[in-house]
Amino acid sequence: MTRLAGIDIPSDKRVEIALTYIYGIGRKTSQQILNALEISFHAKSKELTAEQVNQIQKYITDKLKIEGDLRREINSHIQRLVSISCYRGIRHREGLPVRGQKSRNKGGKRREKRRKRAN
Numbered sequence: 122m123t124r125l126a127g128i129d130i131p132s133d134k135r136v137e138i139a140l141t142y143i144y145g146i147g148r149k150t151s152q153q154i155l156n157a158l159e160i161s162f163h164a165k166s167k168e169l170t171a172e173q174v175n176q177i178q179k180y181i182t183d184k185l186k187i188e189g190d191l192r193r194e195i196n197s198h199i200q201r202l203v204s205i206s207c208y209r210g211i212r213h214r215e216g217l218p219v220r221g222q223k224s225r226n227k228g229g230k231r232r233e234k235r236r237k238r239a240n
Contacts, residue, residue: 132166133167157180
């Protein structure tokens with residue numbers, strides 16, 4: 122297994138897919154990385170040379186926010202919404218659907234969490 126950004130990426134998968142195991146990198150971002158570094162999409166991650174792995178690692182650390190940093194940033198945005206008590210912040214605090222979904226009959230997952238917390 123190759124290790125990138127503190128994550129073990131599977132060696133039997135194509136590089137394009139293997140990069141998506143890193144939180145914050147999806148298919149489109151992995152394609153952009155591989156295009157920028159001129160690495161084949163179809164190569165397996167075990168076929169990468171040490172130089173290519175280092176290039177990918179450098180690109181990710183220099184240009185992207187991933188894993189813990191990204192999670193912290195998202196969490197701080199949510200905490201800001203909660204602290205200013207805007208509509209979205211209140212919905213986050215109450216554990217209800219945030220993005221306009223109906224919650225009278227649906228939204229069972231979010232409402233279920235809310236009921237458990239109330240007891």
